[in-house]
Amino acid sequence: MRLLEPLTPDPRAPLAKAHPLAKIAAALICMLALFLTIDPITPTLVLLAEVGVVPLIGVPPRALLRRALPVFVAAIGIGFFNAVVSRDIGGGVAIGIRLVGIALAGIVAIASIDPTELADALVEHLHAPPRFTVGALAVFRLLPLFADEWQTIALARRARGIENTGPLARVTAFFPMTRSLLVAAIRRATRLAIAMDGRGFADAGSPCRTLARPRPILARDWWLIAASLAVATLASAASVAAGTWRFFLAR
Secondary structure: OHHHHOOOOOOOHHHHOOOOOOOOOHHHHHHHHHOEEEOOOOHHHHHHHHHHHHHHHHHHHHHHHHHHHHHHHHHHHHHHHHHHHHHOOHHHHHHHHHHHHHHHHHHHHHHOOOOOHHHHHHHHHHOOOOHHHHHHHHHHHHHHHHHHHHHHHHHHHHHOOOOOOOHHHHHHHHHHHHHHHHHHHHHHHHHHHHHHHHHOOHHHHOOOOOOOOOOOOOOHHHHHHHHHHHHHHHHHHHHHHHHOOOOOOOO
């Protein structure tokens, strides 16, 4: 359950200071470039650029790799499965690299974004519904508490003499522990909703409300988007020049 605990980036890192929407837009551009093709050159070049950006987001690479490891293993597994089924090793490797690049783009962007800043940006610039945005932010903030709640439930079962050691015991204990966690989550959500209504969040959609932390999109944020577009364009151009670029729907 440690995967639920958010990473805390170093605020002094270059990309940690960028606007949340700029980082998401840059990640979406890289993802789009990888979605459009299934050749090996484009995802390889984009993946190299993403790896080079990791030290700039302010999150320790080891912690980032530990959180992203399940996604990377799944991506590599899908690539291996495609290579075995289609008997095309090159195609399977290309798919694996492509999926790793898509996952890493999203992870690099989200890991360096503060949830409160993202919620403010969604309301200020994209005019997202404030009631929905504040509720989603509250849910995100509660995820680490759910991790602690899971550990508490496990300790309570152990205190009653119910051991969760061993692979089989953990599998059989998963469903009753999940049910207990669901009950605790519903109770916590009910208390949180009442507390938020008491603090005025029930009128989050009122037109007279103002933004407490307005943040404009600066020139450096546009440069980040332009750099991502340049990486995607150059990687695709290199693939086209090598004659390997292939549209993902082409046969």
